[in-house]
Amino acid sequence: MITIYDTDAIEDIRSRNAVQPHRMKLFRNALFKNSGSWNDALAVLPEEARGDFEKSIIFQCLELAERHDSEVDGASKLIFKTHDGHLIESVVLRPKTGRTSICISSQVGCACYCSFCATGKMGFTRNLTMAEILDQVSQANRMVKPEGRTIRNVVFMGMGEPLLNTEQVLRSLDFMMDPKLFDLAGSRITVSTVGIPEAMELFTQTYPNVHLALSLHSADQEVRQRMMPQARVFPLERIRETLVAASAHGRVMIEYLMLAGVNDRDQDFQALTDYLKGLPVHINLIPYNEFSGSSLRGTPQPEREQFANRLKAAGFDVTLRYSMGSDIAAACGQLVQHKQKDASV
Ligand code: SF4
Known part of the structure; x- marks a missing residue:
């Protein structure tokens, strides 16, 4: 089955139905620029082509299983179910100052x-496909559209390691930045x-124009290995060489999660x-964001401020980040973990 992100296959369907290119532009705009519904997109096509488009193309490849809206800030956690029954998470953030963002898996x-x-x-379990990655952004855009919002920032900080x-x-980055499609800078x-x-x-x-963020979390090899087993494979000296090369293209973001007594001491600084x-x-x-099943504790705010x-x-x-969505378990994996536990009792 073809998804709405499969541009080559959609071109074939266009061609066999002799749909004019300007109609396809309206179709794409309805889907990606205006975050319209499937019916909105079909409505701009010639009537005789709609049936073929409708039966050949999957509009959404993820099913929205749950939505949790924070009562303390503008975060919404979305749990999606894949076609093979797995759960993934995305978080929509609506900071008071700043642009509507999504953190995707x-x-x-x-x-x-x-x-x-x-x-x-x-x-x-498995890698997400390009369509599953993009569908998180598309569905979030349709969700925030009635609020007069559009997703302006996308961060790959949800479930999974993007560079694995x-x-x-x-491929999903190409699609997001394509001026004919999502048109994100x-x-x-x-x-x-x-x-x-x-x-x-x-x-x-x-x-070179897309931001790279390194989850460093410690500059001490031993501490980092305890926090992140992957650090054994790629030691800090090797990563620093990469940072030097990457900095030729601009600034690199360094993510530093602050854990009490682990990476917030004088020697860590x-x-x-x-x-x-x-x-x-x-x-x-x-x-x-502390969660049950982990004995780790976050560094208290006054100490974080002092470190900053x-x-x-x-x-x-330095930017001192504040937690959003703490009442909806917005940190990566927390809600899916709860659901998996619920399902196994
Ligand atoms: S923080 Fe979690 S999701 Fe990110 S790389 Fe580590 S284990 Fe994977």
Whole structure:
């Protein structure tokens, strides 16, 4: 079956129904620029072509299984079910100041097993397809349209390691940035990685305008390995070489999740400043969304602020992030983990 993201197959259907190119432009605009319904898109086609389009193309490849809206801020967590019955998560963020954003998943589960992550406790099931990645954005756009909003920022920070699903993730980036389709600026897209050097190099060479975010979380090799087993495969020195090369294309975002007594001590601060010295990076200090099944605790806010101020005094650009959607378990993997537990009792 063909999805609405399969442009070659849709061109074949267009051609066999002799639909004029300007009608196809209206069809694409209805779907991607105006976030219209399937009926809105079909309505712009000649009547005699609609039946073939309708029976040949799948409009949505993910089923929205649940929606949880935060009562404390503008976050909505969406749980989608794939055609083969797996659950994935996306989070729509509506910050008071700033653009409507979506955090999307790139895999079902994850093979990286980071100790602080609910998805990491599930293990890996499979990669998402390009259509499944894009459908999270399309469905979110249709959801926020009645609010007068459009998704302006996309971050790959949901379930999965995007650079272990490079082919489908990179194809989805082409689609997102295509002026005829989603028409998102590259600077509005961020791909976050635990640090897979070869894939990071391919990514920055292919998409110099798209933001790369490294989930560093510690600049001490031993601490980092305990937090992120994948760090054993790609040690910090190798990742630093990649950061140096990537910085030729612009600033790299550094994600630093703050865990009490793990990576927020004086020696962690020193290791971090030594590691990043001389690199054009922007550091995001992230609060930890605690979840049952993990004994880790987040660094309290006053200490996070102090850590941020020390980094600023050392000359780094720093943003202290605040948690959104804490009442809806918005951190990656938390709700799906709850649902899987519910299903197994
Ligand atoms: S933090 Fe990201 S890379 Fe690590 S286990 Fe979770 S989803 Fe995978």
